[in-house]
Amino acid sequence: MNVVTPFEGIGARVKRKEDLRFLSGRGQYTDDINRPGQTYAFILRSPHAHARIAGIDTSRAAAMPGVVGVFTSADLAGIGGLPCGWQIHNKDGTPMAEPKHPVLAEGKVRHVGDPVAVVVAETRAQARDAAEAITVDYEVLPAVASMAAALAPGAPLVHEGVPGNICYDWHIGDAAAVEAAFARAAHRVTFETTNNRLVPNAMEPRCAVGEYDAATGEHTLYTTSQNPHVIRLLMGAFVLNIPEAKLRVVAPDVGGGFGSKIYHYAEEAIVTWAAARLGRPVKWTADRTEAFMSDAHGRDHVTRAELALDAEGRFLALKVSTRANMGAYLSTFAPCVPTYLYATLLAGVYTTPAIYAEVKAVFTNTVPVDAYRGAGRPEATFLLERLVDVAARQCGFDRVELRRKNFIRPEQFPYQTPVALQYDSGNYHATLDQALAAADWAGFEARRAEAKARGRLRGIGPSTYIEACGIAPSAVVGSLGARAGLYEVGTIRVHPTGSVTVLTGAHSHGQGHETTFAQLVADKLGVPIAKVEVVHGDTAKVPFGMGTYGSRSLAVGGSAMDRAMDKIIAKGKKIAAHLMEASVEDIEFERGIFRVAGTDKAKSLAEISLAAYVPHNYPIEELEPGLEETAFYDPKNFTYPGGCHVAEVEIEPETGRVHLVNFTAVDDVGRVINPMIVEGQVQGGVAQGVGQALLEGCVYDEEGQLLSGSMLDYAMPRADDLAPVSVATHTTLCTHNPLGVKGCGEVGAIGAPPAVINAVVDALRDWGVTHIEMPATPQKIWSIIQGRTR
Amino acid sequence: MYDFAYHKPATLADAVKLLAADPDAKAISGGHTLIPALKLRLNRPSALVDLSGIAEMKGIRREGDALVIGALARHVEVAENAEVKAAIPALAYLAAHIGDVQVRNRGTIGGSLANNDPAADYPAAVLGLGATLHTSKRKIAADDFFLGMFTTALEPDEILVAVSFPIPERAGYAKMKNPASRYVMAGAFVSKGPMGVRVAINGAGPCVFRQAAMEAALAANWSPEAVAAIKQDPEGLNSDIHGSAEYRAHLVTVMAKRAVAAAG
Structure with missing residues (x-):
């Protein structure tokens, strides 16, 4: 009998099953895959931000040693552009501008790093040598490297067919109600901010291996992807015209994604196409320099916001105007990030009754921008949580009390916001109180005084955030412009002797799914996690899937598995009823054991599955043999994790250097499956949030050259930039998915940045500083406090 | 990186000969600046002359009122050396705070000084202590050694052998x-x-x-x-x-x- 091991189920702090593989160097990443006869591709990229291509001479390159093929867009006739997965409509109802995103540049390059030609050779070095022999005749054009430049009158156009470089001009909310509220407001607070552009920098650079079997006509793409089925759909249907049945996409172990590996990239299409054209496998691996100029970047908003408050500090209305940088082309999900993942979150955790937001998306001569850990929600949260601190200071309210006064109260759930979302559950007062206690908020002034005696300026900052994840109800997102459903798929395969293989459409690239998902099976079916194998990342193995992003794997993918397990139990009950000669209604199932109610008759799941696969004594007239079930789960709503983060910093006034000294996170992520994994996810997210707040900033010069194009100039957070991150949870259950889970992958990156900046501004409160833009670098802080007197 | 020839001479004299014979050859020590540059194809030497096998460039020793550090001394060796810690703790501190562990385990004092990166640590110690640089040809005072960005008084076929630091109060x-x-x-x-x-x-x-x-x-x-x-x-x-x-x-x-x- 399989005996349940209770400590492996939901809530158990189980060590990650996958870590032995990863920590002993036995992970199998895309670049570890080498196919017989493999060749290597090198992508020649534009050194210019904006230029017309007058001609490309590849003849010298083609004659170089080892070269098997040199291709430009002229060779790709009949190949489609890279598709965009989300269509936004303008205020006037017309669709957004959606210029073609060619696989290789057609006539023009639009950002530094834009792919121009590909060389395939026997070795990587030969391909690179040959690429240097390609002559591209560029006629350099004036570039628009910032949104301000792109929106200036008479600015050069990134795409000739897109006037004003405006992709869309969208809005949400009730403008009239907002104006009316402002008219009667006692206080009006204005806040302007730039949400800094980030370069994701997953540890594993992108890689793709294409292979073609001429005998069967089957194409295989191994790729560093968070969602292989989506890549198969997009590349097969829109770019290369390959039927799904002839296209296999494998995303093996992936070393971090953070959003940047959601999208369908040109290199995937290039290696798949070239492998068929050349009849040999083709591998492309990015180096870090390429990653900086070809992985989709994140954030990059410029926003002006106004908050109206009554005399007591109640929020009456919020008005937001945002410009969002799309970069040179629309990446796969770019248009939805500053709209439905951003403006719909502007209620935050507050009862603001009227909200109006307008968002202008802008093309520039920069790398495309798309979702990056949090995607829209960090931008909304930063705006709101800074705005509340600014409002408190300007109007003379205590910033914690101001939040508490405006929180949605626990009894108000489900709560309908004025910007489309309906929150199902949460308790913001509880997470706030718990975080303030854990951070010893009350004792802060003493710590500040002690720091002052040491010559340091100490500050503390709160952030009370909410996010919408568990993406997403298909019908809802479809009505908002998504061109795909956002359900998830799970298969539970119970083997003859009772071990289980789980097939999931979610993809793990650091999240620990192999452990968490096995724990769901252990909890429900009573199978020890050592006997549960989780399979993901291969379209030939997993029926279908939408992949992992938006903290959706557990809420949507886990729920699909849970539904599939329900089907397993229902079928198992029928088999058990037959074997134990009882009626199905009398069969009870709990953690691996089928019992006849009120008797001591019982069969284990292993006994039932053996009967299902060796159906000698089996209800064969009513039931098929075998024990395998699949469920597609389409969520009814988003999930709404929320919580409170508190950052504490010390500033060296002489240098402007900020030291993070303490960070407290209290998150409501719904039911917790594995507390250790949740803590790791929150800590990682906080590290990225601290990175955005203090260190990371992608900088282009006016000509569109990427100044922060390597780790020498782009500051990633390191261990000594961080402080101990105290993580705790306060749970309210999600009301609409069977597991009660919400998601934890993004909360750190969403909650942390405003907490850190609120703390930095608090540290400088005696200097008259009201805001510091991210990243709050030493130079920036020093410059701001120059000439100011305390 | 582009192709290059590789030499690993056993003596200083052989290394000098190799460098003198080929103006496009480059000396390599810890390689922490040169190897990344090669990988980025920013540099195209015809040959690398690997100095790591040259015994007379190694070692850290006290010589009277001076501390003499061989050009091949890695940062970690300087940081952890008892003589350095006793005689010039600030120099041990400096070495212990260069880059990260990997850099300190490979990078050498000679490589850092000969490269003269404006953002490097060691030039400050050499100039700040008024050290003397011993090369394959001569002795150079610190005040005469650092000429400009990535430029030193070293001639193309001249190799830095050791640095002699007067011991400060x-x-x-x-x-x-x-x-x-x-x-x-x-x-x-x-x-x-x-x-x-x-x-x-x-x-x-x-x-x-x-x-x-x-x-x-x-x-x-x-x-x-x-x-x-x-x-x-x-x-x-x-x-x-x-x-x-x-x-x-x-x-x-x-x-x-x-x-x-x-x-x-």
Whole structure:
């Protein structure tokens, strides 16, 4: 009998099953895959931000040693552009501008790093040598490297067919109600901010291996992807015209994604196409320099916001105007990030009754921008949580009390916001109180005084955030412009002797799914996690899937598995009823054991599955043999994790250097499956949030050259930039998915940045500083406090 | 990287011969600057002359009133050497704070000095202590060695063999790191001893330099307060997205103050 091991189920702090593989160097990443006869591709990229291509001479390159093929867009006739997965409509109802995103540049390059030609050779070095022999005749054009430049009158156009470089001009909310509220407001607070552009920098650079079997006509793409089925759909249907049945996409172990590996990239299409054209496998691996100029970047908003408050500090209305940088082309999900993942979150955790937001998306001569850990929600949260601190200071309210006064109260759930979302559950007062206690908020002034005696300026900052994840109800997102459903798929395969293989459409690239998902099976079916194998990342193995992003794997993918397990139990009950000669209604199932109610008759799941696969004594007239079930789960709503983060910093006034000294996170992520994994996810997210707040900033010069194009100039957070991150949870259950889970992958990156900046501004409160833009670098802080007197 | 020939001579004389015979050959020691440059195809030497097998370039020893460090001494060796810690703790401290563990395990003092990266650490110690550089041809005073950004007095076929540091009465080092690269954005190495009072500034300008006003102030009054009021002229200092010339000039004073405080 399989005996349940209770400590492996939901809530158990189980060590990650996958870590032995990863920590002993036995992970199998895309670049570890080498196919017989493999060749290597090198992508020649534009050194210019904006230029017309007058001609490309590849003849010298083609004659170089080892070269098997040199291709430009002229060779790709009949190949489609890279598709965009989300269509936004303008205020006037017309669709957004959606210029073609060619696989290789057609006539023009639009950002530094834009792919121009590909060389395939026997070795990587030969391909690179040959690429240097390609002559591209560029006629350099004036570039628009910032949104301000792109929106200036008479600015050069990134795409000739897109006037004003405006992709869309969208809005949400009730403008009239907002104006009316402002008219009667006692206080009006204005806040302007730039949400800094980030370069994701997953540890594993992108890689793709294409292979073609001429005998069967089957194409295989191994790729560093968070969602292989989506890549198969997009590349097969829109770019290369390959039927799904002839296209296999494998995303093996992936070393971090953070959003940047959601999208369908040109290199995937290039290696798949070239492998068929050349009849040999083709591998492309990015180096870090390429990653900086070809992985989709994140954030990059410029926003002006106004908050109206009554005399007591109640929020009456919020008005937001945002410009969002799309970069040179629309990446796969770019248009939805500053709209439905951003403006719909502007209620935050507050009862603001009227909200109006307008968002202008802008093309520039920069790398495309798309979702990056949090995607829209960090931008909304930063705006709101800074705005509340600014409002408190300007109007003379205590910033914690101001939040508490405006929180949605626990009894108000489900709560309908004025910007489309309906929150199902949460308790913001509880997470706030718990975080303030854990951070010893009350004792802060003493710590500040002690720091002052040491010559340091100490500050503390709160952030009370909410996010919408568990993406997403298909019908809802479809009505908002998504061109795909956002359900998830799970298969539970119970083997003859009772071990289980789980097939999931979610993809793990650091999240620990192999452990968490096995724990769901252990909890429900009573199978020890050592006997549960989780399979993901291969379209030939997993029926279908939408992949992992938006903290959706557990809420949507886990729920699909849970539904599939329900089907397993229902079928198992029928088999058990037959074997134990009882009626199905009398069969009870709990953690691996089928019992006849009120008797001591019982069969284990292993006994039932053996009967299902060796159906000698089996209800064969009513039931098929075998024990395998699949469920597609389409969520009814988003999930709404929320919580409170508190950052504490010390500033060296002489240098402007900020030291993070303490960070407290209290998150409501719904039911917790594995507390250790949740803590790791929150800590990682906080590290990225601290990175955005203090260190990371992608900088282009006016000509569109990427100044922060390597780790020498782009500051990633390191261990000594961080402080101990105290993580705790306060749970309210999600009301609409069977597991009660919400998601934890993004909360750190969403909650942390405003907490850190609120703390930095608090540290400088005696200097008259009201805001510091991210990243709050030493130079920036020093410059701001120059000439100011305390 | 592009193809190159590889030589690993066993003696200094052979290394010099190889470099003299081929003007496009480059000497390599720890490789922490050259190898990344090769990988990025920013450099195309015909040959690499690997100095790591040359015995006369190794070792750390006390010679009378000086500490002599072989050019091949890796940062970790300088940081952990008991003689260095006893004689010039500020030098051990500096070595212990170069880059990260991997860099300190491979990078060498000779490589750092011969490269003369404006943001490197060692040039500040050599200039700030008034060391003497022993090469395959001659002895060069620190004041004559660092000529400009990535430029030294070394001739193409001249190899740095060892550095002789006069032992100071007191010395200290402080630096502000670039938040991204962690190279020096502005640093100060100060000393008082047989070579007088010296203040060497690295990271801030295109080449390490001595800060005469601070030296004079410290000669009169060795204390952090003595340098606190002395402003560095930002003219000619480096400027980039992490630090303007004005910010670096300000940091020069702050780091000098901290270096004096560290020196005690």
